Amino acid sequence: MTITMKKPANNDHPINEFSRERWSPRAFSGNPVQTRLIASLLEAARWAPSANNEQPWRFIIGFKGDDTWDKLFDTLVGWNQQWAGDAPLLLLVVGQEHYTSNGKKNDWVAYDCGQAMAHITVEATRLGLYTHQMGGFSAEKAVELFEIPEGNKPLAVMAVGYYGNPETLPEEQKEREKASRERKELKEFVFSGKFGEPSPII
Numbered sequence: 001m002t003i004t005m006k007k008p009a010n011n012d013h014p015i016n017e018f019s020r021e022r023w024s025p026r027a028f029s030g031n032p033v034q035t036r037l038i039a040s041l042l043e044a045a046r047w048a049p050s051a052n053n054e055q056p057w058r059f060i061i062g063f064k065g066d067d068t069w070d071k072l073f074d075t076l077v078g079w080n081q082q083w084a085g086d087a088p089l090l091l092l093v094v095g096q097e098h099y100t101s102n103g104k105k106n107d108w109v110a111y112d113c114g115q116a117m118a119h120i121t122v123e124a125t126r127l128g129l130y131t132h133q134m135g136g137f138s139a140e141k142a143v144e145l146f147e148i149p150e151g152n153k154p155l156a157v158m159a160v161g162y163y164g165n166p167e168t169l170p171e172e173q174k175e176r177e178k179a180s181r182e183r184k185e186l187k188e189f190v191f192s193g194k195f196g197e198p199s200p201i202i
């Protein structure tokens, strides 16, 4: 039986259904994800835009039960380890910090890697999968465990899988799981004229 928990955006204006449905759960089921679906997630990342088409993202992916998954799990902070243990797929995004063509510093590396990850989240939703990104991990540990060469920066870990049972979560996390999703109003971050002045179109 597939369990789902819907927490659609309470959007003020119409948006595409996958952006509306996407949210970051903590209750993952142990059900494995077919490799063809994982390939689609990575394909979505592949076609993300990037500065100079550098495609600075590199991914390290681990499947529950394998050595890579164990190492990725090891990098997570305690709070994230409390819930991510059932996720069948863990994925680390690493950004190459210099342009391949000329060796110059790429100021958009995190921006571009974030776009690739965002594409994964939307594709995952299309496939009935859930994603939860984590900044709460040790980049130093990742560098050490995966022998990541200098000039490549571990940026975030993502848990991917099917929805599980929220009742299995520790109390505090259970509450967060059930809480409504909140966002700023458009007028708080869309400006015209000068910074801080809400755009008249809002």
Ligand SMILES: Cc1cc2nc3c(=O)[nH]c(=O)nc-3n(C[C@H](O)[C@H](O)[C@H](O)COP(=O)(O)O)c2cc1C
Pocket (backbone or CB within 6 Å): 022, 023, 024, 025, 080, 132, 133, 134, 135, 136, 137, 156, 181
């Ligand atoms: C870069 C980044 C880092 C995050 N780090 C964590 C984390 O370490 N632990 C966690 O539980 N959630 C983490 N999150 C998830 C956010 O808390 C979540 O996306 C946000 O609250 C909005 O909720 P939603 O994704 O369900 O809309 C992170 C998200 C992003 C994009």
